[in-house]
Amino acid sequence: MSGPLLDVNLQWTPPGSSLTLDVAFQLDAQAAILFGSSGAGKSSILRLIAGLERPRSGHVRLNGDTLFESSRHINEPLRRRRIGLIFQDDLLFPHLSVAANIQYGLKTWPRVEREKRTAEVADLCGVGHLMGRDPATLSGGERQRVGLARALAPRPRLLLCDEPVSALDLAARDLLIDRISAVQRAEGIPMLYVTHSPVESVTLGSWLFRIDAGQIVDQGPPLDVLARGGKVELTGVDNRFTAVVESHDEHGRESTLHLNGGTRLVVPKQNTPSGQPVIVRIRADDILLARGMIEGLSARNVLPGVVDRVIVHGAEAEVLVKTGEIRWIVSVVTPALETLGLCAGVSVHMIVKARSCHVTAAASQEI
């Protein structure tokens, strides 16, 4: 297929608003973020692409198909756009069971395939055990996962996410972000994700558009764009990894986690049994970098890695370090870059105290 995956050029003034939206962008990335403060017009862009609002002028093309083009009077109805949308408010059909919600978009599928696909996405989104339930009896995180399964079931050509985690508490938020990221990659469906959270942007996106007052003011890899926006926007960008509890020491003082790609991390004693999934969070400020191996450290974790990129913003900098498949974010002051000679390709050791690793059990919170 030639041309970009998504080609958008939209002009629109929301009714009763002084803001005029005027954006043009092309998208090839599998997961792109629309980032900006509330009222910047991010959600409006999603609504215009989905067809929930009609642009004043412009066009929307997806995989070469024209969904909207003002000059040719083309405006495909919602049902033919084949776009999945998950909302801030989950918008599950309250009169249908979880299973019926997920199957809703599969009405025209043959029965056997419909059942198979429903089970498949339910499993992928972690809602297989909720199929007979009434949506009103579910937790916020469960409802959003059902919404995700419902949107993905008919294999949409594009998944649009409108701040789907913003109504959830922090723990449920973490889990849903992981779930969306994993599911989106497993299904290979391109995603456009709206958020004002730097953490979500960095975790989920490979490309980021910064939206301000209805315009795209910057774009690029998420960390670079956020760094250009200043320290404020990088605050709160932590390291978040899914891991599995590998073992507990015999004295009951500490546990060892196994991260994707083979990295091991010693953390304070966990109650989660071995083999169970957890999420570990380490603040970018809580990690030290060393060029060589240091003897006699009190810190429990010394992890060898290679600097992937360095992003400088004023007096501070973010160093991205790869250990195996995992990319870590480490905050340092700019002079440290020179002292240590940090640049891409340099080998470093990351020093992480066990107590800086904040662990939450994944399984218990998803129930």
Next chain:
Amino acid sequence: MPDLTPFWLSLRVASLATAVIVAVGLPLALVLARTRFPGRGLIAGFLLLPLVLPPTVLGYALLELLSRRAPFGLWLEQNLGITLVFHWTGAVIASGVAAFPMFLVPARAAFEDVDPALENAARLLGRGEWSVLLSVTIPLAWRGLIAGAVLSFARALGDFGATKMVGGGIPGATQTAALAIYDAVQVDDNRQALALTSLVATVSILALIVAQRSTVRKARA
């Protein structure tokens, strides 16, 4: 032995009137709840007129419209062979018009209560307008629709003025229970009046219970 013919006629008239009310009122309620167009307020107001007009005024207006003296009534008779005035079908139309707002008001409110975002979610999942209506809008509004249908049935069952004007209250032909009770009292036939009153009151109270149960559950949901 009291003559129950007027009661059975009333049930038939009110049931048919309710069917006509729902068939006409459902799309009207949906249009009023979901669309904006010039004159919408005027149409909505006009449809509520039976609620405020005296039943005899309403009956007279219908008589003037449907009798063969009126162009519409004449046209019905000459082209379709339908005579409504002094016929039991005229009673269906008269009581149906009188009871129409009792369905329209709750039905419109029920449709307005359905979040349009849910309908859009259904469209994005590939469903066409009919499918959205049948699988989302009506199932979510059904309590209000049932309540409206039951209330309009009860109102049609008890209609006096409009039914008398259009149907004439001919015994054995267009004399519904409400009219027969009046006629029985006029000739001092208390047994007949009491029998019909008890039956009509029982059906009306049952209808009220059904209507209340559906709205109460709606409030809790």
